[in-house]
Amino acid sequence: MSGFLSVVGLGPGNPHTLTPEAAAALDNADALYGYGPYLDRVPPKPGQTRHASDNREEGSRAAAALRHAALGAKVALVSGGDPGVFAMAAAVCEQIDGGEAAWRSLDVSVVPGVTAMLAVAARVGAPLGHDFCAMSLSDNLKPWELIERRLAAAAGAGFVIALYNPISRARPWQLGKAFELLRWHLPPSTPVIFGRAIGRPDEKVAVGPLDAVDPSAADMATLIIVGSALTRVVERPGLAPLVYTPRPAHDRARRQHPAPCRR
Amino acid sequence: MSGFLSVVGLGPGNPHTLTPEAAAALDNADALYGYGPYLDRVPPKPGQTRHASDNREEGSRAAAALRHAALGAKVALVSGGDPGVFAMAAAVCEQIDGGEAAWRSLDVSVVPGVTAMLAVAARVGAPLGHDFCAMSLSDNLKPWELIERRLAAAAGAGFVIALYNPISRARPWQLGKAFELLRWHLPPSTPVIFGRAIGRPDEKVAVGPLDAVDPSAADMATLIIVGSALTRVVERPGLAPLVYTPRPAHDRARRQHPAPCRR
Numbered sequence: 001m002s003g004f005l006s007v008v009g010l011g012p013g014n015p016h017t018l019t020p021e022a023a024a025a026l027d028n029a030d031a032l033y034g035y036g037p038y039l040d041r042v043p044p045k046p047g048q049t050r051h052a053s054d055n056r057e058e059g060s061r062a063a064a065a066l067r068h069a070a071l072g073a074k075v076a077l078v079s080g081g082d083p084g085v086f087a088m089a090a091a092v093c094e095q096i097d098g099g100e101a102a103w104r105s106l107d108v109s110v111v112p113g114v115t116a117m118l119a120v121a122a123r124v125g126a127p128l129g130h131d132f133c134a135m136s137l138s139d140n141l142k143p144w145e146l147i148e149r150r151l152a153a154a155a156g157a158g159f160v161i162a163l164y165n166p167i168s169r170a171r172p173w174q175l176g177k178a179f180e181l182l183r184w185h186l187p188p189s190t191p192v193i194f195g196r197a198i199g200r201p202d203e204k205v206a207v208g209p210l211d212a213v214d215p216s217a218a219d220m221a222t223l224i225i226v227g228s229a230l231t232r233v234v235e236r237p238g239l240a241p242l243v244y245t246p247r248p249a250h251d252r253a254r255r256q257h258p259a260p261c262r263r
Numbered sequence: 264m265s266g267f268l269s270v271v272g273l274g275p276g277n278p279h280t281l282t283p284e285a286a287a288a289l290d291n292a293d294a295l296y297g298y299g300p301y302l303d304r305v306p307p308k309p310g311q312t313r314h315a316s317d318n319r320e321e322g323s324r325a326a327a328a329l330r331h332a333a334l335g336a337k338v339a340l341v342s343g344g345d346p347g348v349f350a351m352a353a354a355v356c357e358q359i360d361g362g363e364a365a366w367r368s369l370d371v372s373v374v375p376g377v378t379a380m381l382a383v384a385a386r387v388g389a390p391l392g393h394d395f396c397a398m399s400l401s402d403n404l405k406p407w408e409l410i411e412r413r414l415a416a417a418a419g420a421g422f423v424i425a426l427y428n429p430i431s432r433a434r435p436w437q438l439g440k441a442f443e444l445l446r447w448h449l450p451p452s453t454p455v456i457f458g459r460a461i462g463r464p465d466e467k468v469a470v471g472p473l474d475a476v477d478p479s480a481a482d483m484a485t486l487i488i489v490g491s492a493l494t495r496v497v498e499r500p501g502l503a504p505l506v507y508t509p510r511p512a513h514d515r516a517r518r519q520h521p522a523p524c525r526r
Contacts, residue, residue, distance in 0.1 A: 009385075011282070019377065021279035021462075058510075082377075084384040086510075090392025093507030097497045104499040110385035114282065114345075114375045121347040122272075122373035129353025130405075131413055133396035133422055142393075142512035146421070150394055153420035157413045159396055199284075234360045236367040244356030247321075247349075249405035 005069040005106060006076045007083040007092055009113020010041055014199030017119065022111045029076035033065040034088075038078045056140075058091040066095055066103050082115035086136045086164045116223040117162035120195030123205050125234070125242035127193060127225045130249055132160035137167070137174055144174065151178055155185035160231060160245055163224040167215065175215040175224075182226055186210055191233050191243050193225040194218055207233065207243055268332040268369060269339045270346040270355055272376020273304055277462030280382065285374045292339035296328040297351075301341045319403075321354040329358055329366050345378035349399045349427045379486040380425035383458030386468050388497070388505035390456060390488045393512055395423035400430070400437055407437065414441055418448035423494060423508055426487040430478065438478040438487075445489055449473055454496050454506050456488040457481055470496065470506055 006025040011017035026032070026042055033039075036052040044050075051068075053061045062077065069075040079087035089110045096103045121128045133154045139147060154161050161182075167175045182190075188211035195205045196219070206217065210226065218224060230249060234242040269288040274280035289295070289305055296302075299315040307313075314331075316324045325340065332338040342350040352373045359366045384391045396417045402410060417424050424445075430438045445453075451474035458468045459482070469480065473489065481487060493512060497505040 014284075016284040016287070017282045017375070019274070019280045019282055021277075024279070082381045082385075084381060084389045084391050086392075089385070089389035090507050090510050093388045093392065093495075093497065093505050094509055096499075096505060097495060097507070104497070105501065107502075108505070110389065112280070112377045112381040112385040114377060115381065118345045118347060118375040118378065122345075122352070122375040125356045126347045126352035126373065128347050128397075129349075129356065131396065131398045133394065133417070134391075135394045141510050146512060150420045150422065153416045154396070154422075157416035158409070159413065159417075232356075232360060234356065234367070236359075238368065239370075242356050242359060242371070244353050244360070246357055247353050247404050249409060 003069040003072040003106065004074055005065055005092070005108045006111055007089050007109070008076050008078050008111045009082040010038060010078055010080055011114040012081060012116060012119035012198040013041055017114050017199055019113065022113055025111050026076050026078070028074060030074045031068055032076050032078060033061055034078035038080050042078060058088060059095065062088060062091040062095045063099060066092065066099065066106065069106055070100070070102050079113070082113045083110050084112065085115040085134060116164065116198070117225065119198035120193060120205065120223045120225060123195060123198055124193055124207060124240070126244040127191070127227055127231055128160055128162070129245040130160065130228070130230070130247060131158065132162060134162045134164060136165045137163050137178060138165040138171060139174060148181055151181050152185060155182050158228045158230070158249065160228045161226040163226065165220070166218045166222055166224050168220050175218055179210065179213055179215060183210055186226070187229055190229065191227040191231050193243060194222050196222045207241060266332040266335040266369065267337055268328055268355070268371045269374055270352050270372070271339050271341050271374045272345040273301060273341055273343055274377040275344060275379060275382040275461040276304055280377050280462055282376065285376055288374050289339050289341070291337060293337045294331055295339050295341060296324055297341035301343050305341060321351060322358065325351060325354040325358045326362060329355065329362065329369065332369055333363070333365050342376070345376045346373050347375065348378040348397060379427065379461070380488065382461035383456060383468065383486045383488060386458060386461055387456055387470060387503070389507040390454070390490055390494055391423055391425070392508040393423065393491070393493070393510060394421070395425060397425040397427065399428045400426050400441060401428040401434060402437060411444055414444050415448060418445050421491045421493070421512065423491045424489040426489065428483070429481045429485055429487050431483050438481060442473065442476055442478060446473055449489070450492055453492065454490040454494050456506060457485050459485045470504060
């Protein structure tokens with residue numbers, strides 16, 4: 001079989017953050033698949049076909065790209081950020097795992113990219129400077145109860161938390177509920193960062209304390225970073241404040257909260 | 264003040280994964296600072312000075328770079344992977360927070376990069392395809408007890424776990440102890456990935472089950488990904504297996520383990 005599928009990370013959306021490896025994979029493709037607005041970021045190339053699909057059609061988009069590659073085409077499936085972080089790489093693996101036997105023989109590669117939390121973190125300093133976790137706040141594919149349990153576990157253990165997919169028209173209350181829960185575990189002054197469209201003309205970054213955070217300031221494309229109890233804000237004259245989580249850590253969370261169960 | 268400091272992520276080490284933004288920041292610098300082996304990855308440029316330092320001198324390296332920039336120089340401080348993930352960005356912020364007042368007026372920027380866990384994940388499929396966390400296993404700057412508590416919290420709540428700084432000559436037993444602890448929380452067949460030097464000539468990637476994992480196969484430069492109970496391995500004829508964590512998740516951990524304390 002001569003066809004192949006590359007799952008390509010576009011990074012945060014500015015061409016200056018697209019790796020040469022990703023640019024080459026896009027250039028090398030006969031056909032591009034992806035969510036429309038991500039495809040729009042790729043400059044047109046004569047002879048290359050484009051297959052745009054809607055936001056929530058990851059499974060069928062992955063299957064279509066695999067089917068096309070299995071016919072012998074060089075196919076690139078584009079992802080915002082990094083394909084492995086709440087994006088298309090898992091959807092492709094799911095399809096290979098459960099789909100046509102021939103797809104298991106296909107040459108499939110994943111080209112990594114700068115994921116949103118790294119781009120947002122870089123803009124404000126180093127909020128992910130110590131142990132952190134990344135969670136999707138979408139309860140489309142997992143129960144909300146599990147999301148709550150993970151938020152509590154992460155905040156209680158002192159992880160900084162990056163939240164992907166924080167809000168959408170179909171999920172209007174979840175982000176507010178998540179902040180409510182996090183306020184039980186973290187000091188009111190814990191820095192929270194909202195970042196979107198990093199490096200693009202409509203870039204927006206805001207930093208504020210957990211007790212004053214406004215969920216309605218987020219949209220689907222916002223990446224939120226909630227600091228740990230150790231995350232600090234450094235004010236700077238005439239410049240935006242720096243937000244960072246120091247590398248040295250002590251067990252502050254244990255002193256503030258009840259000890260976990262022992263078996 | 265005309266000088267500035269860019270903290271630049273080199274990505275996993277292959278020039279094809281260096282973003283154009285990072286390449287431009289390196290090219291634009293009068294002086295480069297960094298850990299020797301990372302500096303060696305940057306092609307020499309006439310007129311540009313180089314200031315290499317040892318691995319564990321992050322604080323003094325950051326201070327030296329800031330001091331140089333405060334004199335009016337264009338300084339780039341290089342980091343492997345992404346500067347914000349267990350790398351130099353936090354060290355720079357710490358120095359600004361606690362150092363000379365003039366450093367707060369300096370133009371400091373962070374240029375993100377592809378961090379090791381994204382590069383390793385891309386090589387095997389999509390093991391970070393669902394909620395995950397990233398931890399440094401080094402107990403140089405935090406107590407080992409806190410690391411154990413975080414490992415238990417993360418595994419117990421169903422996060423995939425990426426381990427940075429897994430082992431060193433000065434920290435020989437910690438990784439084995441971590442696997443021992445994780446075996447209490449995760450099925451014996453949980454996939455574990457060891458990856459190092461992705462995209463470089465000495466690249467090495469291995470996948471095996473948690474119950475057969477050998478800590479001595481890791482070194483300082485290895486990035487380890489420990490799956491969740493839902494992470495799957497897809498065997499493929501004539502190809503390396505795919506490892507991925509499906510996007511749909513259920514609360515398997517809750518069924519396997521005692522419920523957490525309620526206040």
